[in-house]
Amino acid sequence: MKVGSALRKRYAQLFGLLMLVLVATGWAPMAQAAPNCQASSATLSMPTTIVVQPDGPVGPIDGTTGTATIIFNCSGLPASKAANDYTATIQAGQTLATLDSTNNTSGPGITFATSINGLAVLVTALPVQATSRSCLACGPTSTAGYVPGAVTAPSSAAVGSYSGTVTASYTAQLIKTKATTIAAGTIKQTNLIPYWWYISGGSVNSTSQSLGATLVLPAITITLPTCTITAGNNQTVTLPTVDTSQLAAAGKTAGMTPFSIAVTGCPDGVDIASNVFNNGTVSNTTGNLTNTITGNGGAKNVQVQLLNGPGSSLSGALNLSKTSSAAAQNSGTFDVVNNAVTLNYYAQYYAAAAVTAGAVSVSIKYNITYQ
Incomplete structure (x- = not known):
């Protein structure tokens, strides 16, 4: 009879150990992706050499346009179940390149100065038009820029499960800004617009974080026509x-x-x-x-x-x-x-x-x- 009692005791120990494993498995927290946005810099496809009439009229210069597209990828949304934590906002600005004196802060577009007197670059954007006005969502210090868009997780999304993109397309145009004689030279390569992202309000309420991406104007050689x-x-x-x-x-x-x-x-x-x-x-x-x-x-x-x-x-x-x-x-x-x-x-x-x-x-x- 002592043998049977020993066997029953061993079975009870194994059952108790099995129950302990099941309880431990049921309590393990699920892994959640932290919210994050990423993007890469883009260079405008401007001509490397442009012939400019030295005494041409003020306004756009034919044959001097360039384009670029930047895709912003945001993942790990929503940050929490708080209402405002479902949206990651993309910011363009804060440290814009030097603006030309003809720039209109309300747009359309942003007019950047160049290293050649009398020449500027007008940058326009779609689907949201670029401007250089100051606003709350235009950079970490509320400085000039605009918001290209945002990624918002659906209300049904589990925390950290949603990813989405924002696409911004840019067109640049070289313009003559004043009635002056243009000199030959080189427009220096310039980082025109830097990009940031943030989550506003909710339980996260993050500060703006740099994407490490910029819209780049390439170096352009300006030549004058010759007879x-x-x-x-x-x-x-x-x-x-x-x-x-x-x-x-x-x-x-x-x-x-x-x-x-x-x-x-x-x-x-x-x-x-x-x-x-x-x-x-x-x-x-x-x-x-x-x-x-x-x-x-x-x-x-x-x-x-x-x-x-x-x-x-x-x-x-x-x-x-x-x-x-x-x-x-x-x-x-x-x-x-x-x-x-x-x-x-x-x-x-x-x-x-x-x-x-x-x-x-x-x-x-x-x-x-x-x-």
Whole structure:
């Protein structure tokens, strides 16, 4: 009988131990995710090089837009069953980049200054428009910015079980802000807008926490348009064959031939200040080009004279023996229309004395300046 009593006692101990395990399992608390929001920085897809008319009108500059999208991911909501702990709010601002003097704090958009005088970047946003007004939910110190959106858990969500996203899309536009001449240079890379998140009220009532994410303006090189010679760097002007009888005495001319230099792509509001011809073989007496074929077969006593043509502010022959500054006064100015202009000239034979038959060849360089 003692054996049976011992067995019953062992069963009772095992049963008691099993009950203890069940009680311990039933009392273990469930793991809950702490509320958290995350995002990554985004760089606006602006062109790396932008050509700006230096004296263009105030307003948006064509071909200078860029876009970016930032996705904010919030998880672990609601923070508790308190009413206000269901929502995590995204903040944009607090330490905005330097604002341009033309910025409107109420929008639409935020106008940021750049490192080039007269140029700014206007940043607009969707689905919530960006502004720079001061408000309670615009940053840890209630400073300038706006709220892109919020993630709210449904009322039925268990504590810490809900995740959601907010998507903000941005468009940036380079604008000219004042009637000033724009200089070439580089707009520096700039962190325009930093981002934060917080839970307001409830049992958490968190302070704003940095997401470590920013909207970035990339570095942009600003260049100015330059006049382009459409025919390239080299042109050939062919004068006709003439009889030496037309050049039988000093001062006689023959074979006048028009030629042009076509220029396009000039900046708005400029004129061709001068087209200086230089670095040719020139007679100091007449200011004309002398024949470079000096041996057998070359014509003697013949020169080539250049003259201003239609459209120039001056008329008459150019004295190519003058220095560049003085030669500019000979070549006249030309009006640029629709960013293009044609510089018209004439070339003709000129007799320094009675001319003998032969070939003629001359060359000259030209340097176009505009203002």
